[in-house]
Amino acid sequence: MEKTNPNLRYLFIYQIYVRNYSKAGTFQAVIDDLERIRNLGIDMIYLLPIHTIGELNRKGSLGSPYSIKDYLEINPELGTINDFQRLIEATHDMKMKLMIDIVFNHTSRDSRLLKDHPEWFYRNEKNEPANRVGDWWDVVDLDYSSDKALWDELIETLMVYADMGVDGFRADVASIVPLDFWRQARKVISKERRDIIWLSESVHGPFVKEIRDRGFDCASESEIYQVFDMAYDYDVRPFLDGYLDKKISLRNYQEAILAQEWTYPKNYVKLRNIENHDTRRIADWLDGDLDRIMNHTAFMFFQKGATMIYNGQEFLAKHRLSLFEKEQIDKNGDISTFIMKLAKLKKSKLFVSGVYKVIFPETEDVAGISYEDDSLLVIGIFNLGGVTGAIKIGLPDGKYRNYLDGKIMTVKNGMIGLAKEPVILRIQK
Numbered sequence: 001m002e003k004t005n006p007n008l009r010y011l012f013i014y015q016i017y018v019r020n021y022s023k024a025g026t027f028q029a030v031i032d033d034l035e036r037i038r039n040l041g042i043d044m045i046y047l048l049p050i051h052t053i054g055e056l057n058r059k060g061s062l063g064s065p066y067s068i069k070d071y072l073e074i075n076p077e078l079g080t081i082n083d084f085q086r087l088i089e090a091t092h093d094m095k096m097k098l099m100i101d102i103v104f105n106h107t108s109r110d111s112r113l114l115k116d117h118p119e120w121f122y123r124n125e126k127n128e129p130a131n132r133v134g135d136w137w138d139v140v141d142l143d144y145s146s147d148k149a150l151w152d153e154l155i156e157t158l159m160v161y162a163d164m165g166v167d168g169f170r171a172d173v174a175s176i177v178p179l180d181f182w183r184q185a186r187k188v189i190s191k192e193r194r195d196i197i198w199l200s201e202s203v204h205g206p207f208v209k210e211i212r213d214r215g216f217d218c219a220s221e222s223e224i225y226q227v228f229d230m231a232y233d234y235d236v237r238p239f240l241d242g243y244l245d246k247k248i249s250l251r252n253y254q255e256a257i258l259a260q261e262w263t264y265p266k267n268y269v270k271l272r273n274i275e276n277h278d279t280r281r282i283a284d285w286l287d288g289d290l291d292r293i294m295n296h297t298a299f300m301f302f303q304k305g306a307t308m309i310y311n312g313q314e315f316l317a318k319h320r321l322s323l324f325e326k327e328q329i330d331k332n333g334d335i336s337t338f339i340m341k342l343a344k345l346k347k348s349k350l351f352v353s354g355v356y357k358v359i360f361p362e363t364e365d366v367a368g369i370s371y372e373d374d375s376l377l378v379i380g381i382f383n384l385g386g387v388t389g390a391i392k393i394g395l396p397d398g399k400y401r402n403y404l405d406g407k408i409m410t411v412k413n414g415m416i417g418l419a420k421e422p423v424i425l426r427i428q429k
Contacts, residue, residue, distance in 0.1 A: 001198075004229040008197065008269045009352045011230075011306035012343050013099070014042040017277055018050065018078050019065070020321045021311050023328060027079040027087045034094050040314065040336055041343025044097040044197075046170055048277060050078055054108020057138045060324020065101075066172060067108040067138045071157045088165045099168030099197065100161060104154055105177050106131055106139035113153070114140060120150045132176070132216055144178045155185045162189055168197035174228065175203045175219045176211055182227045199271060200228040204238055222264060230269040230306055236260070240274070244285050250365055250384060257303060258358040270305030275313055277323065283332065284318040291420040292386055294338060298404070298422035299382040301342040302369040304356050314339055341404055345424065350376055361391040366418065374429065381416070381423040390415040400425045 014037055022029035030045075037045065049065035052073040059067070065075070074081050091098045107113055114121055114129060122141040124130035129140040142150065158169065174182065182198075189196055202224045211218035221235045239256040242248035260270065274282045274296055286292045293316065301307050312321075312329035319330045345351075350371045359368025365385020371378045379393070393416040400409045403424040409416055416423075 001225060001227060001229055002265070002267075004225075004267050004269060006267045006269065006352050008229055009305055010347055011043050011197075011269075012041050012346070013044045013046050013271070013306060013308040014040065015046045015048070015273075015276055015308055015310045017048045017065075017311060017321055019048075019062070019075075020327050020329070025077060025326065027083040031087055031090045034090055034096070038094045038096055039340070040309075041340050041347075042096060044099055044168065045091055046099040046168070046199075046308070047101060049101045049103055049172075050074055050084065052076075054110045054138065056108065056110040058324075059138050060322065062325055063108075064138060064323045066103050066323070067106075068103050069108045069110060070112045071154075072160065085164060092165065097167035097197070098165075099170055099199065100166050101172055102158070102169045103172040104142065104181075105173045106136065106141045109138065109140055111140075113142075117147075117150070117153075120146050132211070132214065144181055151181055151184060154181075155188050158185055158189055159192065162193045162196060167195070168199060170199040170201060171228070172201050173203060174200040175208060175224065176216065178217065179219050179223060179227055186227055197230070198228045200224045200231040202228075202231045202234055204234050206238065225265050225268060230271050233270045233272055233303075233305070235263075237279075250367060251360060254358050254360060254367055260304075261356070268305075270303070271308050272300050272303045272305045273308040273310070274300045276308070276310045277321065279320075281318050281320055282313070283316040284320070288316065288318065288332065289386065290316070290333065290335075292384060294335065295382045295384050295422045297335070297339070298342060298380060298424070299367055299369070299384065301346055302380045302382070304351075307343075307346065309339065338404070345378075345403065348376075348378075349373075350378060354378075363387060363389060363391050363418070366391060376429065377427040379425045379427075381418070381425075383418050383420060383422065386420060388418060390417045395425070395427070400427070 019025045049068060051071055052069040052075050053063040054067045054069045074084055088098050120142060121129040122143040131139050131141045186198060202221050208218045208220060224231050236256040239253040243250055243253045282296055283293055314336045315331040316333040317330050321327050350373055354371035354373045357370045359370060361368055365387050367382045367384055369380050392414055393411055395411050397411050402409055403426055409423060
């Protein structure tokens with residue numbers, strides 16, 4: 001949005017799937033873990049949907065949290081409305097913020113809104129309530145052209161949670177909900193809470209085209225910034241997936257990242273993440289290779305924007321948690337201390353207002369990013385492929401200390417040897 005504060009690039013978000021976060025799967029279990037979460041350097045907790053789940057056409061035994069029966073009711077599996085209020089307050093006591101998932105594209109097939117207002121829903125050629133995306137067979141889509149009373153209902157729902165103290169809204173598949181609705185919602189909510197952070201789960205480029213080809217509206221990533229403060233980095237996600245699947249080069253991925261600099265507004269804020277509830281775990285993708293995991297993690301932090309990790313990422317979890325069943329996070333290690341260092345580094349003003357450069361080393365599978373202002377240069381070198389050798393660095397010959405592990409790195413004849421671990425150099429001018 002035009003007035004979005006670039007300082008949101010400082011933000012470090014921790015995504016929590018409450019049902020599968022702990023054995024108990026409750027708000028209280030999250031409260032009990034808040035101190036550990038805060039110590040990671042987290043500024044904001046983001047919760048997957050917390051509302052009651054539909055039973056009709058339910059996926060799995062417990063259903064998807066994205067198939068919501070009533071936006072104003074709390075899923076009793078997780079606790080009561082009072083328990084949720086206590087979580088908000090406890091999060092604030094820890095000097096963190098709390099964001100909730102807003103799923104306004106669709107409801108469950110037995111939702112309160114469908115029962116009370118069937119005229120508010122999209123219908124297929126048989127005049128049956130339906131959805132526009134084939135594999136989402138447990139939900140029906142809202143029709144925003146049907147009645148402005150629908151808009152009022154949903155905006156009032158947002159106001160309820162804003163009044164409870166929620167600090168941010170993450171809008172699920174925001175691109176296929178009309179921008180005019182989001183614009184109106186933000187205008188109304190901002191009269192009471194101007195500090196609410198609006199995050200768009202904007203969608204992959206091919207998905208935008210697919211929806212448009214079906215004859216429906218779908219906002220592009222650049223259009224999203226007319227309303228939202230931040231957007232997912234799903235515009236470049238296909239390039240990351242392609243690189244991890246060894247289908248495209250790292251350079252293709254880096255070029256897509258660089259192109260964001262001239263595609264979006266000057267104050268754009270991307271939410272950088274290498275895993276979330278919809279993606280494969282990075283530790284699984286990289287077969288538990290700790291060095292490569294750490295390089296990908298550091299590379300994520302260095303990209304311009306806010307940063308998010310998914311619960312269990314710090315424990316090198318490999319299993320992707322089911323949206324439809326009760327499961328627990330698998331713990332295969334702990335890189336919390338490493339994440340803390342990266343989070344601390346990214347609080348530097350350099351990462352908000354410094355000159356940002358994507359570096360293309362000649363060696364394949366090695367990426368670089370730098371930030372620079374009048375007094376400081378920070379360079380990150382990320383050995384994503386675990387390769388050996390040396391690369392040109394563009395620094396004077398000499399010895400430099402790696403911020404992450406304290407090891408001395410030598411630049412000779414303009415070249416620096418590659419390490420298995422990520423390398424971050426801070427050079428005072």
